[in-house]
Amino acid sequence: MEVKKDMGRKPETINVNTEYKNFPMVPRVVFGRGSFDQLGAILMPRRKHSEAPFIFLVDDVFENTELAKRIPLIFNDQIIFISAEEEPKTTQVDVLVDKIKAEFGELPSGIVGIGGGTLLDLAKAVAILLTNNGSSSDYQGWDLVHKPAVFHAGIPTISGTGAEVSRTTVLLGPEKKLGINSDHTTFDQVLLDPDLTQGVSKEQWFYTGMDCYIHCIESLTGTYLNAFSQSYGEKALELCKEVYLGSLSPEESRDKLMMASWHGGMSIAYSQVGVAHAMSYGLGYLLGVKHGIGNCLVFQHLEEFYPEGVALFHEMRQKHDIALPQGVCANLSDADFETMISVAMNMVPLWENALGKNWRETITPEKLRSIYEKI
């Protein structure tokens, strides 16, 4: 969620409003089926000494599984299993940081997140808060982190969020759902092993992949785009189409969806999401609806804004026989609707990207309520 301005034109004078982001990329990436077995060797040179452990934050669906046994524990390394049932919270980050600080005499060698967007975002946030004082909620916003995080690595076990490559970690705070957007957020190392996504349920696979698809539709049709982000977004979109509408082998499909997520995440460098993400933030904040499914719930009703993208979405949904939940907003009060609408309308850069500077002419509280009521 970067605020980007005037990306398309050449600045006449140096001015903070016309500066191009100096985008941080993940400095190390390994890709390959079975590459998870290289994790021990990859982490070894990052170990400060035997008393400074690696802490593995792992989705608790992997507790007592083969994958958990393959985590290369040595010395006093620790695995912390965490449920990804709910979106990551600032309070959760703060508790984890306090626990790690209390348990070990010094900073860990690093944090490794293994899981979906929730676990990856938690790993990023914990790594930041281990070296930056205060609560994680203090850092929600743009470029508020000033000290480098401890080394942190991300290993996705589901594809689509782009969390493995982005410079944000989106957290549900006491007052807002907002990312810690900073150059220190980006992972120092990412390991992409498509085999790890084998056990994902069809529904999860669909909703999380659609996070990438919807993100591409929003950024490619947005007003903030430049050639850098366009090229990544187009490739991600193409790969999504191959995966959800083509006839790939399961292995190829896992490979390609992992790359779609990667390129989709990169495309955010100089682009921005749009209507679905803005409204999905409202659903997430009020009801705890997870990001992937929340995007789908909103996007299905956005023909007005993204006619081709929504048509293709329905084609993919039907092909994979996905029934979206219904009546999600059926029993909400006026106050509930107002809360969601207020959260959504606060996402100014997203609306500007989708509809331009005059977005308020189209987007009114009534308009948003009418869409939320369909969900």
Added chain:
Amino acid sequence: MEVKKDMGRKPETINVNTEYKNFPMVPRVVFGRGSFDQLGAILMPRRKHSEAPFIFLVDDVFENTELAKRIPLIFNDQIIFISAEEEPKTTQVDVLVDKIKAEFGELPSGIVGIGGGTLLDLAKAVAILLTNNGSSSDYQGWDLVHKPAVFHAGIPTISGTGAEVSRTTVLLGPEKKLGINSDHTTFDQVLLDPDLTQGVSKEQWFYTGMDCYIHCIESLTGTYLNAFSQSYGEKALELCKEVYLGSLSPEESRDKLMMASWHGGMSIAYSQVGVAHAMSYGLGYLLGVKHGIGNCLVFQHLEEFYPEGVALFHEMRQKHDIALPQGVCANLSDADFETMISVAMNMVPLWENALGKNWRETITPEKLRSIYEKI
């Protein structure tokens, strides 16, 4: 020029031969028309102190131009203008390193390369040799560099080589033309300003863009490919087609060719080039033919290996009215041919990628001579 093995299959046991490369990506990139004006601000936090200069290695076509005046010199920073008429040499690197060491009391804050592949490769090599003893020829090969280089930034002024993103710097040494392939070779910062490519002649624009195009054809049809490299290669190829066969505005065309080069360079992570590059190395070694034009000279005669790719190449060449030099090998002696053939046949990973393990059944000295004779 990475040696990659068994990229497509899952390793049963951990084994150096089945390891996936932990690929170093450029950790910072800025993209945008006019972004060159941000260079001063980008370098500022990298300055060690006022006595440790930035050394700018700049293509001498920019001497006395507007661009040279825009280089943000402060303190004792220095510009060294260098001709890119010839391919970069190990002796040239060694002389530059000695000069910089003699002139300044301590290591510079960093090296900035501004130019095409030659200048970018020189900048990488000089940065490495400032902290690693001996001659640059000692490091030609794979993973022979053990100490981190000084900070180095790359700013391409022509698109296509991929040198801005690769982990190699290809140098002509006393005995061989070979890259310094290492994790320390990759730039710490890249600035992509498509406006800088405005003054390139049509011929240079074509030959250098074809470096990217040919590289994509070779890697996408090769045996070493995996989904990571395929996705980057496909995008680069698509962008090349838009640029050379589409009808883009000049601005869009510069933007897209810069991104084609970037993605093409990334695709090398888990792929390899093929027949044209192998044979072009022979031409470069014996005759000093530059890489871009050398690839074109060879590739035009490779219908047998890349039928579709060569057909499209001729379409692009005709559309842009490019007349390739003829009779380049007309007056060579038998010994000359043997030298080129020997250099080319030494490129084992390239041949394996192109034709599989049994490449020697197809590629004989006679076969290569018959192709060289057409050039």
